Amino acid sequence: MRSHLLNDTTADRYRRSVTEGIERVAAKLATTDRPFTGVTVDTLAPRIEQIDLDRPLHDTTAVLDELEEVYLRDAIYFHHPRYLAHLNCPVVIPAVLGEAVLSAVNSSLDTWDQSAGGTLIERKLIDWTNERIGLGPVADGVFTSGGSQSNLQALLLAREEAKPVRTGWEGAADLGTLRIFASEVSHFSVKKSAKLLGLSADSVVSIPVDHDQRLQTVALAHELERCERDGLVPMAVVATAGTTDFGSIDPLPEIAELCAQFGAWMHVDAAYGCGLLTSLKNRDRLGGIERADSVTVDYHKSFFQPVSSSAVLVRDASTLRHATYHAEYLNPLRMVQERIPNQVDKSLQTTRRFDALKLWMTLRVMGADGIGELFDEVCDLAAEGWKLLAADPRYDVVVEPSLSTLVFRYIPAAITDPAEIDRANLYARKALFASGDAVVAGTKVGGRHYLKFTLLNPETTTDDIAAVLDLIAGHAEQYLGESLDRAS
Numbered sequence: 001m002r003s004h005l006l007n008d009t010t011a012d013r014y015r016r017s018v019t020e021g022i023e024r025v026a027a028k029l030a031t032t033d034r035p036f037t038g039v040t041v042d043t044l045a046p047r048i049e050q051i052d053l054d055r056p057l058h059d060t061t062a063v064l065d066e067l068e069e070v071y072l073r074d075a076i077y078f079h080h081p082r083y084l085a086h087l088n089c090p091v092v093i094p095a096v097l098g099e100a101v102l103s104a105v106n107s108s109l110d111t112w113d114q115s116a117g118g119t120l121i122e123r124k125l126i127d128w129t130n131e132r133i134g135l136g137p138v139a140d141g142v143f144t145s146g147g148s149q150s151n152l153q154a155l156l157l158a159r160e161e162a163k164p165v166r167t168g169w170e171g172a173a174d175l176g177t178l179r180i181f182a183s184e185v186s187h188f189s190v191k192k193s194a195k196l197l198g199l200s201a202d203s204v205v206s207i208p209v210d211h212d213q214r215l216q217t218v219a220l221a222h223e224l225e226r227c228e229r230d231g232l233v234p235m236a237v238v239a240t241a242g243t244t245d246f247g248s249i250d251p252l253p254e255i256a257e258l259c260a261q262f263g264a265w266m267h268v269d270a271a272y273g274c275g276l277l278t279s280l281k282n283r284d285r286l287g288g289i290e291r292a293d294s295v296t297v298d299y300h301k302s303f304f305q306p307v308s309s310s311a312v313l314v315r316d317a318s319t320l321r322h323a324t325y326h327a328e329y330l331n332p333l334r335m336v337q338e339r340i341p342n343q344v345d346k347s348l349q350t351t352r353r354f355d356a357l358k359l360w361m362t363l364r365v366m367g368a369d370g371i372g373e374l375f376d377e378v379c380d381l382a383a384e385g386w387k388l389l390a391a392d393p394r395y396d397v398v399v400e401p402s403l404s405t406l407v408f409r410y411i412p413a414a415i416t417d418p419a420e421i422d423r424a425n426l427y428a429r430k431a432l433f434a435s436g437d438a439v440v441a442g443t444k445v446g447g448r449h450y451l452k453f454t455l456l457n458p459e460t461t462t463d464d465i466a467a468v469l470d471l472i473a474g475h476a477e478q479y480l481g482e483s484l485d486r487a488s
């Protein structure tokens with residue numbers, strides 16, 4: 001069994017084994033003609049169920065053959081130009097190379113003595129990101145597992161910094177006075193974080209959005225005033241720079257003003273919009289982000305990085321102390337005095353992947369402008385897609401994109417019942433998924449069912465968009481035709 005351990009004596013086995021896996025994936029990518037096969041849970045589950053994990057195959061080729069059956073053949077392929085659903089990007093090759101290196105070396109970024117150069121590389125990437133954001137001379141941050149964790153950590157720091165200073169940890173009533181303000185289309189991890197942080201059920205105040213799906217600052221100002229009047233504490237405002245559904249960017253400068261006025265922590269959730277940090281063309285859309293107290297960036301959304309790759313950045317490095325605990329066996333306090341850099345002092349995690357290496361490889365091979373070009377392409381594609389939708393009488397499209405999503409709904413001229421239109425759109429999404437011809441997402445707007453394209457693949461063309469719109473219309477029409485038959 002020792003021959004399976006990766007070490008000085010098994011380098012050849014490692015090379016052969018990984019190369020064989022890479023060959024399989026490369027062949028798959030080269031021949032995949034649809035983003036999905038349309039396999040159902042009922043078909044796939046028994047295939048996985050019948051595998052006896054207590055009877056190993058002892059042969060890499062046989063295991064890869066089996067993997068083909070249970071995973072590779074029917075996986076959802078984000079690199080395919082007709083995968084248009086969620087915030088998943090195709091990945092860049094330098095980052096995949098980084099992934100291979102980081103898992104083989106297996107550094108853990110909690111302490112210097114488990115990572116050495118890995119820690120310094122991560123720190124340099126945090127500084128690089130902070131410089132791009134403009135957070136100032138004492139900014140810091142740390143890589144996290146994703147946007148949800150980044151938001152959680154930012155709100156933890158905000159809770160600890162909330163004024164007036166609370167008297168003790170135990171003060172439940174104290175926590176109950178804290179309020180977070182976020183738009184009605186902010187990410188659900190804000191509410192989840194509030195719960196995890198022990199805040200009250202009504203701690204997240206939902207602020208309405210305008211026609212462009214951006215937080216209304218007049219409404220925010222009213223809520224902040226009300227909060228103050230009621231003797232409550234405006235703990236944080238979460239501004240979203242790239243909402244999950246619409247890609248809309250909240251008015252950051254105005255929100256920064258209000259945060260300064262009311263003493264609220266300004267968190268910018270730029271999980272999606274962070275790609276603009278590398279854009280030569282559209283960087284100004286993030287104007288005001290430099291005034292944030294904390295920022296979430298998901299490199300695994302708009303920097304074309306494999307999952308996971310995210311960071312939370314803070315204007316004031318000292319606020320990260322709220323996540324610091326010292327353990328004699330890992331990161332004793334004396335190491336701070338000895339100036340030994342232990343990233344665990346800043347992180348909610350202990351053992352932590354060296355995800356930063358993927359971004360490092362990407363920047364060293366392609367450069368930041370290369371990432372920005374790719375992101376600009378998908379933003380341009382969304383603008384073209386919007387024109388197509390706006391000119392198409394079969395569809396209602398919600399808002400002109402600020403980034404790269406399109407939310408729309410099939411609206412047949414002959415049908416006026418909104419519930420029936422809902423059902424036609426839901427059916428079309430399901431039927432399209434089952435066909436595997438394309439994958440699209442769905443959401444609700446004003447209580448009605450809509451469909452969504454999240455465009456993160458520069459290989460997707462306007463022809464793809466037009467073709468998928470035809471497919472959707474075809475499925476919806478089929479549903480409505482059958483529905484009429486059922487009624488008659």
Ligand SMILES: Cc1ncc(COP(=O)(O)O)c(C=O)c1O
Nearest residue numbers: 087146147148187242244269271
């Ligand atoms: C705006 C926004 N914030 C946070 C998140 C959460 O990110 P993650 O899925 O990496 O936890 C998402 C995910 O889609 C998002 O769109």
